Amino acid sequence: MQVPILRSYLRLRDRPRPERVSQRHMRRIGGYAGLQGVIWAVAIILAFAEFSQADALVVTAAVFVWAYSSAAAYSTMPVTSSVFIVPMVATTFIGLGVNGFVDWGPLLLLFLGAGGGLVFLIVKNWHATVAAVRLGEAVKLQSEKVANVSGQLAKYMSPKLFDKIFSGKQQVEIVSTRKKLTVFFSDVVSFTEITDQLESEELTALLNHYLSEMSQVAREHGATYDKFIGDALVFYFGDPDTLGVKEDAEACVRMAIAMQRRVRELQSEWRDRGVERPFEIRIGINTGYCTVGNFGSEDRMAYTIIGSEVNLAARLESAADVGGILLSNETYSLVKDWLMAGEAAAITVKGFPRPVTTYRVKGIYEELKTEGHIIHHDRNGLRLTIESGELSDTHRAEAISILEDAATELKR
Structure with a gap:
């Protein structure tokens, strides 16, 4: 069950922010986590009936470690971590009490301590997530304002100079070359x-x-x-x-x-x-x-x-x-x-x-x-340009004569 959650997380991790926080995807991951928590809870209840007291305490310690690790691993998804952790922890304490491994009085104190710690961790993660989302929205809004202002300022200067300044390649200081x-x-x-x-x-x-x-x-x-x-x-x-x-x-x-x-x-x-x-x-x-x-x-x-x-x-x-x-x-x-x-x-x-x-x-x-x-030819050793439209009949005859003389010279 852990594999689908991890696969969903890896698939969504590199996507753009609006899609990454899609409610549809978050509900899917939460559903996987909740189902996993229920399956583990049932397994713990059934296993405790066959365990000795020492085995039960070892399993309880392992559940606590797993619960705290999961709360930390899914720190940005407090709902997902809650639906996964709560069934396991609750059934662990119930199994300890029902099977008589621990008296109900000390068990209640242990439950309040461990449960309180998990609640504190999850709530803290929840507040941190909300703060991060709000900060992200504020940064996005500020970025949009900066982009809008910079777009307006770009109209007051050369586009090339604007790009140089905003890319950090050129400093705004009194200097000349x-x-x-x-x-x-x-x-x-x-x-x-x-x-x-x-x-x-x-x-x-x-x-x-x-x-x-x-x-x-x-x-x-x-x-x-x-x-x-x-x-x-x-x-x-x-x-x-x-x-x-x-x-x-x-x-x-x-x-x-x-x-x-x-x-x-x-x-x-x-x-x-x-x-x-x-x-x-x-x-x-x-x-x-x-x-x-x-x-x-x-x-x-x-x-x-x-x-x-x-x-x-x-x-x-x-x-x-x-x-x-x-x-x-x-x-x-x-x-x-x-x-x-x-x-x-x-x-x-x-x-x-x-x-x-x-x-x-x-x-x-x-x-x-x-x-x-014009008549224009430009090759190795030859550059010829004649503005034919500018030639009068007399000048045209002179041009023909000059070209014929040049041709005669070239034939020698």
Whole structure:
């Protein structure tokens, strides 16, 4: 009979808490224990009729040891231990008295002492179990509150930074480091003028829709959120996690292309909703060493990036074309294998001794080739890119002549 109880206990032990304390399972275990107690009680009564006084006292001592051991073993199940122990102890005392092994007076005192000890142990276990259940419920409630609050707080900081802090991998203290990051700036073109043309409720809905869509694109590409400044967005790649400088730059540029693509899709939606002047954005991206970390006081701080390379990214954004993406030379050098870009006008930026070379993004080589905008081949010793759509008839003839001359040279 002990085997089914043990088997039920082992089967339920590792299950989730709600199922582990199922009343159905507890009644089943209690039923096994009660049946076992009755069977042992009957066996003790029948055995005492055949025992000598010495044997009966040995059996009684064994029953007491077993009873106390069972009360301790089933400490978290006081009802189960009670229905198992009570029949055995009661029949043991009855057997001692009925068979005349012990006088009823001393037997009664022994019964009160032993029974009182068992009752005390069982009641103590009961109170401990109730306290443990209440503590578990309180901990669960508190955990739910913490999870709810942390979920709310997560919306006020970068998801990557939030995960680092709550996993204990990053401490909230005033400290900063130098890292090579790829920094992204964007804003809505002529946002001030648009605000004058829309009611505040319409503007709020439109801006929140735009920011939500851009945030979704940023999450998909693994960006770290820095800040929203009105209509402006600031993201960066390379902290707190990095895939490598080149990979971070690629992820950032691909994110920018995806954002411009998504904005063009949204423009159609906004026009259908009656927005006369849908948002258009421009983007600037730069790669360089920045100072990143917590800045502020011990009471209030912000995790952000600072430095001349950050300022350059902001300057690139302001110089970009409407609907365009402008890269610094450092960023372009990291993505030029797969990205087509044309050199744009150099810009002067405070903190940089010379004008900064910039590149205007035209698109991804493979996509432009598939769409028929360019002829592009990049193999060992050969790199050929022709913007066929940009060639006039005269320039097209010149291109054919150049290619024929190159072919003649290769045949020699």
